[in-house]
Amino acid sequence: MKALVNKIIPFSSVDGPGNRTAIFLQGCNFNCLYCHNPETINQCVNCGQCVKVCPVGALSMQDGKVCYDYTKCVFCDACFKQCPNSSSPRVRSMTPEEVMAEVRKNMPFIRGITVSGGECTRWRDFLVELLTIAKAEGLSTLLDSNGSYDFSTDPELLAVTDGVMLDIKAWTSEDHKAVTGVDNTQVRANLEFLARAGKLEELRTVVVPGLFDAETAVREASAVAAPWQDKHPMRYKIICYRPMGVRESEKQRLQQPTAEYLQQLADLARSQGIHDVVIT
Ligand code: SF4
Ligand code: SF4
Structure with a gap:
């Protein structure tokens, strides 16, 4: 069994509590306008356009497929910035055991x-x-999810997941479609299900003024999650939109929020009973 792995960050302090190894898998069913990693959205279609821009010859075409030589790469990111398909040629097909071999290099830190x-x-x-092996080796396990998967149907996955960091990209279906291209009925169902099940680790809302109604999103999501915080300590992360990594076509029209507006949203979450609110 294999997955396409976009990258593995050995030590991350922004992907959950403490120092953690963060593993980024390829492919997404949302298309968020402000996506900071648009090269993770689609699978490569082997068009070959990225090969021409690699300055060190780490990419080549073989039998109609793009090949990536990790040992030559200088991680300049020129390839995926060139990609017209929101993909990356640097993706590796790995088994859970191969990923764990990378993770073990970072233990016990x-x-x-x-x-x-x-x-x-x-x-x-x-x-x-992967999570079964990680837990057996004493590691905690978190998932960062857009909430489109029906967690309530999968006790096997939940049994090896300590918590889910759930994106609340908007509240109304109309707003959610404007941000991501798809409806959020499942996201909202997951919010309540995960909170009740004691598996909600974090809520995350990226704030982009004028794109969606952030006040409604923060207020309504907080109201659903707040009564269940005793089951599992939970944090609401209010995230300032930053243009870094965002597609050029979208950068032009997306605005950054003011510090005052972010503070207002954090206060709103607290007023609904969320104890742990951070602005990043
Ligand atoms: S990130 Fe690596 S593969 Fe991509 S263009 Fe730069 S050197 Fe080449
Ligand atoms: S990563 Fe993008 S540019 Fe490179 S071959 Fe695949 S689809 Fe084409």
């Missing part, structure tokens, strides 16, 4: 692993196996 994306739940069987 990490508290756990966080699997992100893309949307990690698109690789459900891989996740169950």
Whole structure:
């Protein structure tokens, strides 16, 4: 069993509590306008355009497929910036055991692993196996999810998942479609299900003024999650939109929020009963 792995960050302090190894899987079913890692959205179609821009010959075409030589790469990111398909040629096909071999190099300096994306739940069987091994070796396990997967139908996955960091990209279906291209009925169902189940680790809202109604999103999501905080300590992260990594076509029209507006949203979450609110 294998998954396409976009990258593995050995030590991350922003993907959950403590020092963690973060694993980013390829492929997402949302298309967020402000996506900071658009090269994780689609799978490569082997068009070859990135090969021409690699300055060190780490990319080549063989039998119609793009090949990536990790040993030559200088990680300049020129390839995926060139990609017209929101993909990357640097993706590796790995088994859970191969990923764990990378994770073990970081022990004992990490508290756990966080699997992100893309949307990690698109690789459900891989996740169950990876998280089972990680837990058996004493690591905590978190998933960073856009909430499109119905967690309520998967006790096997939840049994090896300590918590889910859930994106609340908007509240109304109309707003959510404007941000991501898709409806959020499942996201909202997951919010309540995960909170009740004691598996909600974090809520995350990226704030982009004028793109969606952030006040409604923060107020409504907080109201749903707040009564269940005793089941599992939970944090609401209010995230300032930053243009770094965002597609050029979208950068032009997306605005950054003011510090005052972010503070107002944090206060709103607290007023709904959320104890732990941070602005990043
Ligand atoms: S990131 Fe690596 S593969 Fe991509 S263009 Fe730069 S050197 Fe080449
Ligand atoms: S990563 Fe993008 S540019 Fe490179 S071959 Fe694949 S689809 Fe084409």
